[in-house]
Amino acid sequence: MTISLGRAFAAATLLFLALAAPVHAGxxxxxxxxxxxxxxxxxxxxxxxxxxxxxxxxATQAARTLGHFSPEEEQAIGRQAAGNLLGAAxxxxxPKLQQYVNLVGRWLSLQSARPDLAWHFxxxxxxxxxxxxxxxxxxxxTRGLYRQLQSESELAGVLAxxxxxxxxxxxxxxxxxxxxLDQGGKLLSEQAGESEQIARMIGSGAELFSRSLDQKAEYExxxxxxxxxxxxxxxxxxxxxxxxxxxxxxxxxxxxxxxxKTHPHPDQRLEHLEKTGQRLDGIYGRVNQNRxxxxxx
Amino acid sequence: MNGTRQLIAxxxxxxxxxxxQALGGEDGTxxxxxxxxxxxxxxxxAVGVLATGDKVDILEKRGGWYRVKSASLNGWxxxxxxxRGQARKGGGGTHELVxxxxxxxxxxxxxxxxxxxxxDEEELKLARFDAAALRVLDAYAASPAEAQxxxxxGKLTARAVx
Numbered sequence: 001m002t003i004s005l006g007r008a009f010a011a012a013t014l015l016f017l018a019l020a021a022p023v024h025a026g027x028x029x030x031x032x033x034x035x036x037x038x039x040x041x042x043x044x045x046x047x048x049x050x051x052x053x054x055x056x057x058x059a060t061q062a063a064r065t066l067g068h069f070s071p072e073e074e075q076a077i078g079r080q081a082a083g084n085l086l087g088a089a090x091x092x093x094x095p096k097l098q099q100y101v102n103l104v105g106r107w108l109s110l111q112s113a114r115p116d117l118a119w120h121f122x123x124x125x126x127x128x129x130x131x132x133x134x135x136x137x138x139x140x141x142t143r144g145l146y147r148q149l150q151s152e153s154e155l156a157g158v159l160a161x162x163x164x165x166x167x168x169x170x171x172x173x174x175x176x177x178x179x180x181l182d183q184g185g186k187l188l189s190e191q192a193g194e195s196e197q198i199a200r201m202i203g204s205g206a207e208l209f210s211r212s213l214d215q216k217a218e219y220e221x222x223x224x225x226x227x228x229x230x231x232x233x234x235x236x237x238x239x240x241x242x243x244x245x246x247x248x249x250x251x252x253x254x255x256x257x258x259x260x261k262t263h264p265h266p267d268q269r270l271e272h273l274e275k276t277g278q279r280l281d282g283i284y285g286r287v288n289q290n291r292x293x294x295x296x297x
Numbered sequence: 298m299n300g301t302r303q304l305i306a307x308x309x310x311x312x313x314x315x316x317x318q319a320l321g322g323e324d325g326t327x328x329x330x331x332x333x334x335x336x337x338x339x340x341x342x343a344v345g346v347l348a349t350g351d352k353v354d355i356l357e358k359r360g361g362w363y364r365v366k367s368a369s370l371n372g373w374x375x376x377x378x379x380x381r382g383q384a385r386k387g388g389g390g391t392h393e394l395v396x397x398x399x400x401x402x403x404x405x406x407x408x409x410x411x412x413x414x415x416x417d418e419e420e421l422k423l424a425r426f427d428a429a430a431l432r433v434l435d436a437y438a439a440s441p442a443e444a445q446x447x448x449x450x451g452k453l454t455a456r457a458v459x
Contacts (some may be wrong), residue, residue, distance in 0.1 A: 195316035205424035233453035
């Protein structure tokens with residue numbers, strides 16, 4: 001991310017300099033440019049601060065289109081979105097289930113590129129078959145999807161797909177783009193309070209969770225999910241197992257209407273997993289069927 | 298005998314993993330021409346080839362492989378080359394029941410008060426922030442140390458995979 005921020009920052013800076021500095025002699029331009037580049041190499045975050053306000057804003061905005069938010073912003077966005085989702089579908093009242101899902105999820109997250117996020121996992125009360133991720137480390141699985149699972153490695157596959165979205169900041173990128181398109185990049189301006197800015201960015205209620213990511217992001221998350229499961233010592237083929245089951249649910253079935261609307265069909269996802277599957281087919285791991293926490297009917 | 302041989306194959310791999318997951322003769326179809334191998338390894342001897350559309354019984358899963366039986370072949374094939382014919386028992390197949398419980402029969406509106414509902418776009422949009430539920434969620438969070446202990450208990454060993 002540092003590199004992307006650096007690049008975005010450099011691009012914004014150079015754009016500003018191009019606009020502001022053409023009247024100056026070439027030597028000054030080159031000096032300034034070199035100074036900025038040195039600063040970026042040292043510390044992109046600090047480098048922003050030495051620049052005039054308009055450049056800072058342009059750099060921040062450019063970075064946001066790449067999904068770069070500060071850890072605090074990411075956490076605040078995720079928490080707001082998670083709290084809104086829980087307003088639509090409460091946690092299943094089964095502490096053992098919730099603790100179990102947190103242990104599996106936290107173990108997986110430790111194998112990810114972002115082991116230090118404040119990871120939270122929950123099973124929510126909904127007959128819909130779906131799972132959700134929010135920035136900052138919030139992962140939810142519906143009761144409807146949990147009921148389909150038959151082993152810990154399958155649960156791991158599902159959680160790892162959502163972890164992958166968070167690690168790759170897919171939703172933040174989506175939010176940043178929406179912010180740019182809808183509001184001309186003014187949402188995070190200083191005029192509005194932080195909570196108001198966040199609320200405006202994520203939209204009404206838990207609407208964020210009904211938005212589709214692009215298909216490429218879904219395929220990427222599937223592939224990374226298998227890798228994460230493998231790293232955690234699980235059978236990496238838990239997710240394909242679940243996808244094979246989900247492929248049998250009719251698209252007329254209301255319980256999968258949102259899932260099928262926001263994701264490619266499971267058959268397509270399985271097809272895209274073929275390469276990763278071939279890469280990982282020599283890696284075995286634990287299925288942990290006996291330890292899997294089963295829901296009371 | 299077959300079982301013994303599988304066990305030996307498991308240990309031969311030199312890894313700690315649970316041996317096959319029984320699938321109890323589910324239907325499957327070859328999605329494409331696929332080699333059937335004697336053991337679940339890509340370099341294992343091929344015993345034959347399934348043609349696209351060939352029907353198989355899926356007997357067992359191990360890692361990325363299904364042990365299958367077709368009219369003429371018996372062996373292991375990549376699970377991603379097979380389309381499973383039906384959902385496994387225990388999962389799915391209860392959607393009429395779900396519809397009944399949620400009160401979602403035909404009209405598309407939620408009429409039930411059981412609290413188990415679907416999540417459609419409208420419901421998501423109307424959702425209100427629930428701070429109390431978030432605090433409950435926080436309380437369930439696991440620490441890295443707890444997760445590591447849990448992994449050890451489940452014989453999960455972290456390994457480098459790119």
